[in-house]
Amino acid sequence: MHTxxxxxxxxxxxxxxSLVNAMIADICDEDELHTSVHREGIYFAVYNWWWKxxxxxxxxxxxxxxxxxxxxxxxxxxSESTLFWLRAWEISLPAALCLGSVWLMVKYPLTEDRVYxxxxxxxxxxxxxPTPADPSIPV
Numbered sequence: 337m338h339t340x341x342x343x344x345x346x347x348x349x350x351x352x353x354s355l356v357n358a359m360i361a362d363i364c365d366e367d368e369l370h371t372s373v374h375r376e377g378i379y380f381a382v383y384n385w386w387w388k389x390x391x392x393x394x395x396x397x398x399x400x401x402x403x404x405x406x407x408x409x410x411x412x413x414x415s416e417s418t419l420f421w422l423r424a425w426e427i428s429l430p431a432a433l434c435l436g437s438v439w440l441m442v443k444y445p446l447t448e449d450r451v452y453x454x455x456x457x458x459x460x461x462x463x464x465x466p467t468p469a470d471p472s473i474p475v
Contacts, residue, residue: 356383359444359446360376360379360380360383361376362446362451362454363379363446364376364379365451365454365455365458366446366454367379368458369454369457369458369461372461401425402422404421405417405418405421405422405425406418406421407422
């Protein structure tokens with residue numbers, strides 16, 4: 337029998353990725369409120385494109401960081417200086433990026449109350465506007 341255990345880092349990543357998708361959905365609702373157009377596909381396409389760009393940039397940066405730290409590929413051991421700098425970058429860079437993310441989240445204009453208000457306004461708008469696909473409405 338296998339047991340499943342997540343580290344704190346993996347749990348945080350799952351939470352962060354779920355939160356981002358929920359935030360995009362809320363942004364799409366606000367956009368629909370202002371434009372009356374469903375553009376979820378555009379928002380998610382742009383997000384996923386930038387995600388791919390970010391992963392590519394992170395891969396390149398990690399290669400340069402390994403070179404900068406003095407990492408020697410294939411060496412049985414690394415120097416103390418290399419290990420120190422690898423640890424320093426592995427800890428400080430993600431921590432700095434997380435702090436930047438927290439700062440951006442504090443500035444995020446969509447509060448929980450505003451999101452519920454937007455959803456109620458959209459539902460009220462949809463209730464007033466009959467759609468041609470609705471069989472209960474005579475054509």
